[in-house]
Amino acid sequence: AQKVTQAQTEISVVEKEDVTLDCVYETRDTTYYLFWYKQPPSGELVFLIRRNSFDEQNEISGRYSWNFQKSTSSFNFTITASQVVDSAVYFCALSEYGNTDKLIFGTGTRLQVFP
Amino acid sequence: GAGVSQSPSNKVTEKGKDVELRCDPISGHTALYWYRQSLGQGLEFLIYFQGNSAPDKSGLPSDRFSAERTGGSVSTLTIQRTQQEDSAVYLCASSLYAGQGDYGYTFGSGTRLTVV
Numbered sequence A: 001a002q003k004v005t006q007a008q009t010e011i012s013v014v015e016k017e018d019v020t021l022d023c024v025y026e027t028r029d030t031t032y033y034l035f036w037y038k039q040p041p042s043g044e045l046v047f048l049i050r051r052n053s054f055d056e057q058n059e060i061s062g063r064y065s066w067n068f069q070k071s072t073s074s075f076n077f078t079i080t081a082s083q084v085v086d087s088a089v090y091f092c093a094l095s096e097y098g099n100t101d102k103l104i105f106g107t108g109t110r111l112q113v114f115p
Numbered sequence B: 001g002a003g004v005s006q007s008p009s010n011k012v013t014e015k016g017k018d019v020e021l022r023c024d025p026i027s028g029h030t031a032l033y034w035y036r037q038s039l040g041q042g043l044e045f046l047i048y049f050q051g052n053s054a055p056d057k058s059g060l061p062s063d064r065f066s067a068e069r070t071g072g073s074v075s076t077l078t079i080q081r082t083q084q085e086d087s088a089v090y091l092c093a094s095s096l097y098a099g100q101g102d103y104g105y106t107f108g109s110g111t112r113l114t115v116v
Helices: none
Strands: A003-005 A010-014 A019-021 A024-026 A032-039 A046-052 A059-061 A064-069 A074-079 A088-096 A109-114 B005-007 B010-013 B019-024 B031-037 B043-050 B053-056 B065-069 B075-079 B088-095 B111-115
Touching (some): A003 A088, A010 A019, A019 A109, A032 A074, A046 A059, A074 A088, B005 B088, B010 B019, B019 B111, B031 B075, B043 B065, B043 B075, B075 B088
Parallel strands (some): B010 B111
Antiparallel strands (some): A003 A024, A019 A074, A032 A046, A059 A064, A064 A074, A088 A109, B005 B019, B019 B075, B031 B088, B043 B053, B065 B075, B088 B111
C-alpha cells in the first residue's frame, strides 16, 4: 500500500537555524514520484519540487535542499538559514507513474520560524 | 485564468443542507483533482477528472458526494445532506496532463466548509 509518513508534527526554530523535515514513504511500485508542497497561512499549496524514483541526486535550490534515499525510502527536506517567511505547513507526497497522478500526502509538518 | 479559482472561499451551512463547491482550473489544463483537508489531517484525494470524465472516484467518502465537470473546464463538487464530519477545506488542483507524473499540480486556495 502507498503511504507517506511525516513523523514531525510541529517544529519551531529561531531564524537562521537550519531545519530538516523528514519524509518516509511506502510503495510497491518501482516507478514513482515524490513531491514537497508548502502551505502558507493563506492556505494555497505551493509546489516546491518533484523527484522521480530513478533520480537519487540531491537537489539544491537556494536555501532549500532535498535528500532522496531509496535505501531508506526517505525524501527529506532541509531549509538552510531559515527565515520567518518559511513558516508554513510542509507536505510530502507520493504518486505512482502511469496512474492518474493522484497524490498520497503525508499529514504535514508545521514549521514555525521565530525572529 | 492565471490560477485555479475556487468559490466560495468560505461556506457555512446547516446540517442536512446540500452544498455546491466550484472550481475553475487553469485554462488548458486537462486534469482536475479534488482533495479534502480536514483539521489536523493531511490531504485526502476525492476524485480526478480527465476532460469531462472521472476515471477515478475512489476517494469520494460516501454517495452523498458527487462531482461533475463540464466543457473540460469548470468542476462542481456537490455534497448532499451535509454532516458535521464534512467540515473541511476542499481543495481543487489542475495540471496540464495526468498520468505522466511530470507536472506539479497547481492548487486553488480552497473552500472552507463548516457544517453547523
